[in-house]
Amino acid sequence: MARILIVEDEDRIAAFLAKGLSADGHQVSTVGDGLQGLEEALSGAFDLMVLDIGLPTIDGFEVLDQLRAQGSRMPVVVLTARDSVHDTVSALEGGADDYLAKPFRFAELRARINVRLRQQDRTDAEVGELRSGSVALDLRTRRLRVDGRETDLSAREFALAEVLLRNPGQVLSRAQLLDLAWDMDFDPGSNVVDVYVGYLRKKLGSARVETVRGMGYRFQP
Amino acid sequence: MARILIVEDEDRIAAFLAKGLSADGHQVSTVGDGLQGLEEALSGAFDLMVLDIGLPTIDGFEVLDQLRAQGSRMPVVVLTARDSVHDTVSALEGGADDYLAKPFRFAELRARINVRLRQQDRTDAEVGELRSGSVALDLRTRRLRVDGRETDLSAREFALAEVLLRNPGQVLSRAQLLDLAWDMDFDPGSNVVDVYVGYLRKKLGSARVETVRGMGYRFQP
DNA sequence: GGCATCGATGAGAGGTCTCTCATGAACCCC
DNA sequence: GGGGTTCATGAGAGACCTCTCATCGATGCC
Secondary structure, eight states: OOEEEEEOSOHHHHHHHHHHHHHTTOEEEEEOSHHHHHHHHHTTOOSEEEEESSOSSSOHHHHHHHHHHTTOOOOEEEEESOOOHHHHHHHHHTTOSEEEESSOOHHHHHHHHHHHHHHHHHHHHHHTEEEETTEEEETTTTEEEETTEEEEOOHHHHHHHHHHHHSTTOEEOHHHHHHHHHOOSSOOSSOHHHHHHHHHHHHHOGGGEEEETTTEEEEOO | OOEEEEEOSOHHHHHHHHHHHHHTTOEEEEEOSHHHHHHHHHTTOOSEEEEESSOSSSOHHHHHHHHHHTTOOOOEEEEESOOOHHHHHHHHHTTOSEEEESSOOHHHHHHHHHHHHHHHHHHHTTOSEEEETTEEEETTTTEEEETTEEEEOOHHHHHHHHHHHHSTTOEEOHHHHHHHHHOOSSOOSSOHHHHHHHHHHHHHOGGGEEEETTTEEEEOO
């Protein structure tokens, strides 16, 4: 399952794609214009974008350009009615990961989307990025990306974030968190954990770290 | 520049590809049958493979299959005369990164190859551990291991160590180090670099960071 | 050797990080 | 609603990090 953003202004095609991709188990959202598509893409809520070139407000090339300029590495499959070599090359050099000319077979689009998603998974695993919903923790640069916005973390905040993200949905006691993020196998009788959960909440958004009274904390994906 | 393996039995096409890709500055080798292609691909001497499907000895699907079974992640662009959705899907699901049906424009192939190479570079750049002689820098845990002993590094020390280790034996000016490890493209007229080289020397061993009078510093592998 | 330049390093200012403590709010049980 | 427990959070101490500055030593040139 992946979260796929379709940016396409022809309703008939958008609906066709949405239906097919949903049937494959993906979670699909459709948007009909460029500016809105760019915004959604930058929100961090999607794993892949299917992008039409001919769009209202700003065209697909521009969307791609802005997206890459903002540092996003989201896989993008470009889809267009114009079957010109020039467009293909422009799109691919502009940062698209794949390009299909209409008319195309759905089976081919599906296969190409799956390749990009597979690649992304592999890259994430190798590069060391932890993702859960719209939250991504870059293990290399130690930065946190929430809804497309990046924040720096202190060493301790990072350790705590890593533990929480590696155990999404699971309740972790203060003792467990101390053990995993502080390397302390004893309780120093303090509330460090509480304090750091507070700090993380400011950066992560309060709702994402849930308090389970009497038990501990839980990261909400 | 990349090292590209072309596996194609039609001489005319193979020559055409070799010529075009060489002109782009790549180092190209051509092979005319499947088994030999597989061997070359597994040798580790190439960055990317352009693979035809219809081949003597074993066909392209089989080559792809074996290659992936052996754990290789080399980017593969499949190129074939058969333009059937079924083949496209098979190739992509079988581990190809891209698929072009003949006839195709060279410009499009070039663009698609460049996308795959770009992707590969990005992935390579972001994994693991930096080593040089008896010094290892763990990029994940941000620790330095020298002759078996581990030390912690501060954020700035780590950045500097990373830059030095990535350019072993090379003299780096203070301005370069400021740019690379401090993200400063101006000289603040200070001696921060000198100071941090001093700190690093304490952890790395004095002899390993050499002063090049009037020029800068050099990491000695 | 004398002088000028360049690099090494200790001291320390100011900032950030980590943790403790105290206080007040939220919650639960009765 | 009352009382006890649990959690959230601001304030602040102390350690550590980052950088500047001044001083001293090393080096190269004449």
